[in-house]
Amino acid sequence: MRGMSTPFLTFAVGVPIAALGLAATLIAQSPAPGGWRNPDWNKPPITDANRKPAPRRSLVGMWGPAGGPGAGTQASGVQLRPNNGRPENQLPYTPLGLELYKSHRALEGADAVVAGRDNDPRNTCEPLGVPRYNHYNVRLTQIFQDEYKVVILYHYDNRWRVIWTDGRELPTIADGGVLIGGELREQRFFGYSVGRWVDDYTFVAQTVGTMPEDRVWLDSTGRPISDKVVVTETFRRVDHDTLVWSETIEDPKVYTKPWETMRLPMRLHDPRTDLMEYYCSPSEQDNYNKIFEGTAKGKGAQ
Amino acid sequence: MTIGRLVTLTVAAGLWLSPVLLAHHSSSAFDTGKKLVLKGTVKQWVYSNPHCFLMIEIKSDSGEVVQWVAETQAPSVIFPAGYRRDTFKPGEQVTITIEPFKDGRPFGRILQTMLADGTTLGVAGSPPSAAVPAP
Numbered sequence: 037m038r039g040m041s042t043p044f045l046t047f048a049v050g051v052p053i054a055a056l057g058l059a060a061t062l063i064a065q066s067p068a069p070g071g072w073r074n075p076d077w078n079k080p081p082i083t084d085a086n087r088k089p090a091p092r093r094s095l096v097g098m099w100g101p102a103g104g105p106g107a108g109t110q111a112s113g114v115q116l117r118p119n120n121g122r123p124e125n126q127l128p129y130t131p132l133g134l135e136l137y138k139s140h141r142a143l144e145g146a147d148a149v150v151a152g153r154d155n156d157p158r159n160t161c162e163p164l165g166v167p168r169y170n171h172y173n174v175r176l177t178q179i180f181q182d183e184y185k186v187v188i189l190y191h192y193d194n195r196w197r198v199i200w201t202d203g204r205e206l207p208t209i210a211d212g213g214v215l216i217g218g219e220l221r222e223q224r225f226f227g228y229s230v231g232r233w234v235d236d237y238t239f240v241a242q243t244v245g246t247m248p249e250d251r252v253w254l255d256s257t258g259r260p261i262s263d264k265v266v267v268t269e270t271f272r273r274v275d276h277d278t279l280v281w282s283e284t285i286e287d288p289k290v291y292t293k294p295w296e297t298m299r300l301p302m303r304l305h306d307p308r309t310d311l312m313e314y315y316c317s318p319s320e321q322d323n324y325n326k327i328f329e330g331t332a333k334g335k336g337a338q
Numbered sequence: 339m340t341i342g343r344l345v346t347l348t349v350a351a352g353l354w355l356s357p358v359l360l361a362h363h364s365s366s367a368f369d370t371g372k373k374l375v376l377k378g379t380v381k382q383w384v385y386s387n388p389h390c391f392l393m394i395e396i397k398s399d400s401g402e403v404v405q406w407v408a409e410t411q412a413p414s415v416i417f418p419a420g421y422r423r424d425t426f427k428p429g430e431q432v433t434i435t436i437e438p439f440k441d442g443r444p445f446g447r448i449l450q451t452m453l454a455d456g457t458t459l460g461v462a463g464s465p466p467s468a469a470v471p472a473p
Binding site for chain 1: 365366367384386387388389391393407412413414415417418
């Protein structure tokens with residue numbers, strides 16, 4: 037990665053020393069029975085009085101939506117363009133994009149269908165892929181980094197992805213995958229990501245080579261995304277406790293022009309916070325469906 | 339209208355509708371803003387993904403026992419509001435406030451819970467301060 041001069045940061049010692057002061061403050065505020073620290077969503081707002089400078093070239097930390105635990109859910113569509121039927125939120129679909137959208141039967145959004153008639157790949161626990169993980173129940177998200185990469189651990193479904201920062205090139209999109217060194221490589225749910233620091237507090241990542249439109253959606257309202265997308269994410273460290281996570285998609289196959297999907301402020305949490313698992317289990321999902329199906333038929337739950 | 343009559347009417351409306359095989363359902367399925375208060379006996383509490391759900395039995399005025407299924411969010415989401423794996427035990431009395439399904443079937447989404455000991459738990463995702471013992 038050009039311009040990368042961040043000292044090596046391991047998972048174990050990656051949190052800036054300054055964060056220890058924050059952690060000490062949190063100890064008195066957040067219950068940690070037996071040392072198992074619960075998430076603290078009652079943090080005081082960042083003001084001029086308590087604002088601390090951002091560390092240089094570091095995204096490391098456990099981050100949660102600054103607006104609260106539900107602020108990153110995006111059930112009604114991507115954060116900046118919810119699928120609510122308003123003119124300003126209509127998307128610049130290509131003819132294929134519109135056709136794909138109409139073929140998606142989502143449970144959320146302006147064109148939602150009734151349960152049981154949907155075809156959201158989420159409902160069979162398929163991986164959501166990039167960029168949908170950025171738009172699906174974004175809650176406490178951990179970011180680690182070393183001199184070669186930034187790693188994002190999503191809470192939902194315990195998924196993780198790597199953004200390489202060692203200077204490697206962004207692969208070239210090709211039909212059916214990407215070209216790396218002239219060789220065609222496979223499509224991936226998380227694609228191929230590289231990133232770089234554009235200044236000491238702004239990190240930009242790009243992702244290509246994602247799964248095709250018959251495997252993944254953009255959001256929970258059935259908006260499409262294709263394997264020709266270039267996802268550009270910007271992580272701007274506003275201050276020590278605040279990170280703004282933005283995303284723009286450029287997908288000429290389904291959208292006529294690039295557009296911004298989210299600009300999500302994230303708040304730093306105690307790095308010792310214990311996260312409960314938040315997974316998609318086919319067997320638990322099946323049990324859930326059976327319970328509701330049984331009651332729907334007037335039999336009562338089994 | 340008593341809860342029993344309300345439940346009877348609701349179930350009748352639900353049986354009139356053709357059943358649909360349910361999958362993970364939409365928030366649009368709920369009658370947002372409408373509230374029902376149900377008092378019944380816990381049959382089962384399932385602490386699972388993608389949703390936890392509580393099955394309670396309610397006896398109507400006519401003596402008919404109707405089972406309601408009230409769901410809430412995944413364990414990690416409702417934990418801050420005080421919901422735990424052992425929050426509800428079979429046979430205990432519980433009072434829940436729900437947003438019911440629009441179609442009249444005996445489903446709902448939990449907005450608030452009052453346990454037999456008076457402890458009140460809030461809506462999913464609300465902070466721990468919502469979990470306060472009743473005076």
